[in-house]
Amino acid sequence: MIEILSNLLHNFYYLIAIILFVIGFHTMLSHSNLIKKIMGMNIMDTAIFLFFVSIGYVEGGRAPIIELGQDHVYVNPIPSALILTGIVVAVSVTAFALSLIVKIYQHYGTVDAEEIMRIRSREV
Amino acid sequence: MTALAAHVPALVVVNLLMCSYIMPVLARWKKHLCIPVALGSVSFSFILSIFLTFQVSRQGAFSYALGGWAAPWGIEFVVDHFSVFMLLTLTGVGLLILVYATEDLIHELKQDVVGWYYTLYLLLMGSMVGLALTNDLFNLFVFVEICAIASCAIISIKENRECIEASLKYLILSAVGSGGMLLGIAMIYMVTGNLNFTYVTEALPQAFELYPRNIMVAMSMFTAGIGVKAALFPLHVWLPDAHSSAPSPSSAILSGLVIKIYAAVFIKIFLRMFPWDVYETVPLMTIVLIMSSVGIVVGSMFAIVQEDIKKMLAYSSVAQIGYVFLGIGLLSQNGTLGGILHIFNHALMKSMLFMSAGAIIYSTGVRRISDLKGIGTKMPLVMSVFSIGAFSMVGIPMTNGFISKWYLAIGALDVDKPLYVAVILLSSLLNGVYYLPIVVNAFFGEGKESVTVHHKLPWKMTLPLIILASAIIITGIFPKLMLGLADKAVMFLLN
């Protein structure tokens, strides 16, 4: 038990990333407001990014900007490079989803998923 | 020429992407060039795929290092039998759908967004071709995202509130799927230190001993993420709305190709990247089998009660994607062969059925199945093509649907799981229940008020239908054509 707890405390970054992932996922699933859903999606994505970046950290390492002629320990540059791409992907999805939400508001007069379902079932 | 020939794997993707980059400029200043450029770039990719097929059959699988950095350092494309099989399917069917779209879109979309449609179409094609070729996990993720956004966008482009709602639902669910995939990639990278499939495969057995939970979480994340995007049964909730409300060419490409490419990604990750002996300890493939067979039956049952023809076809896609996953889950040579063949066969059938449904809607404006009585005499060509597709869906011999079901059944018997043969037979019966009445009613039914044909079909809409229908018959009578390629693909995957 104590070993599990100490492991969890040592891997605190991973733990928090997982908790954030679950919070974001919950926001996405259970909120009926569409804008809230997109915020939940962003929280979920940033949680994964935090997880990914903390994989690359090395104890006592420096940021991977090389000082020529010096012998330092540098952190792993690959996760940083991948996450740069990931952030842009997340903002692209967000932008498109928001433009869809604007259109939905114009057509239905609401941004609430349950209300939209009600409007649609009334039509049929 | 010989110098350029080495760069064909990159060219086949980049050509589509570059043509899509210039498409907004063309749509603004040189509108008449949009269609020729789009058609030209897709057919150029088709020619290049044929070239790659010959190259692979001559010299075996080869890889292309992008940026000149060899495998673990850079991104690499691998051209093998499976990827050229996917390439041929994608570019061939995609070209025919594009020919159909050039005429259909004038009727379905506003004039000023047609240019954007071609942009999105080319981006979708480019990302799918990239998915078929790439051998790098993160590159795969980037292409998956392009594919997801582009496929949502070609639904929401229609001016219709159902489309926007369906598109947003699809986008949110596929964002969840992408998140799951990225978490899976993070887990794999964490324990193997590589992103390239080949190197991950090498490092996995050792990693599985040290960190089994990581690998298990990664596997379930990949299954859930790809399952959402490929509409594997309990995760299919977005598909019927999205595929039925979209413009007809979008429905054709979404149902025919996009969900198939995710199945191909599933094959790449689970049959090529993970070593097969993992499945002896992890019951993943059993879960996939159960999900897919329930999907086959339930999807067919939902399709029976639909009144809208496109909605019926969409539910039928839920059932048919189950066949592909059934073939993967059987983990036998013939089963995998059947699954891979069904990717090609269903791409032909479903895109043709959606296009003929679109042609019916284009000329008569009728969407309800009960109103289609007696349409066979008005539109004999479209309805006979539709009948060929329907027969192939049911799996009547002489059509290609029969071939893939045959191999799936043999594969199920090979690994001693006769239950799944029963599932296949039951589903063929159910397919017959909802497809054959349409055909019978169309030719022999007497409608109360007969349907009127408003528009005559232009040749650009009938030509793809005829080509696809004859392809279904030809590959049904001479199965050796695609079977040879698919067989080599399976042999490659088994290694």
Place this chain on the structure above:
Amino acid sequence: MRQLLVVIFLALIANALIFTVVEMPPFGSPDNPSNNQVNQRYVEKGVEETGSINVVASVIMDYRAFDTLGEATVLFVAIAAALSNLKAH
């Protein structure tokens, strides 16, 4: 009812993931499997091979430049999607 199901489902996921965290490679340790020859080469030879002293820049724009092309394409597809959607109505 639906809320309860969602909470149970999320609790299961969280449980599985947190138990994974316990077994993960320790945070920040230089002996982790992710610190292998790939990133050593990037750090050691990156300056010489790409001429950029920021290794992250040399990874995203040279070693893995195709990812960045894909990333630019994602931005492009996002704007094409948003504009086609906003202009269509």
Place this chain on the structure above:
Amino acid sequence: MTAVLTMIFQYLLLIFLVVCALAVARTRDLLGAVIIFASYSLVMAILWQQLEAPDVAVTEAAIGAGVTSLLFIVVISKTRRME
């Protein structure tokens, strides 16, 4: 000593992240939620700076906290502010 202090600082920031995420989920006022989300992104950027990934930190501060929040605010101004 400084190492311990940095560690405590990082752990506090991580807990702050969880609090922010919960607040985003609970707040009924969408504009408030966006502002909390922007501060969440900024704290995330600081953490990435702590993890020696300055490139990601700069990008997150510019795109995650800046542009994303801007887009959210535009959309909220065009729709409803309360949930």
Place this chain on the structure above:
Amino acid sequence: MEDLILTMIVRLILPFIQIYGYYIIIHGHLSPGGGFPGGAIIGASMILFALAFNLKEGSNKISHDTSTLLESGGAFGFAALGFLGVFMGSNYLSNRAAGFPLGIPGNLISSGMIFLISIFIGVKVASTFITLFFNLVEGKTHD
């Protein structure tokens, strides 16, 4: 409804924000940053300008034609740059092998293709965010 204090402050700080954005773009290979954050900062500064003054003036600063050209040009330029490698006998998107001069590491003009790609991406990102913002703002609220 132009606010005097707001417009004055924006006039004062706008050049600095823009210079910071350009700095981040062109120093992408020397310091943290690169095309993406730099482009986002420039885009955000233009949006700030548009918000502080009336929206009309801001959207006039960059017309639809220009933004279309910039977006397509940024991405197309990047993809076309890769073909130089093909013609120089190396693979697509290669840097040193394609004959780009690497220069002395640490100098501003160095690292060949990385420098050029940063600029293309900066242009693309900035124009993308500006276009997205204005299109979201301009769309009619009610039919």
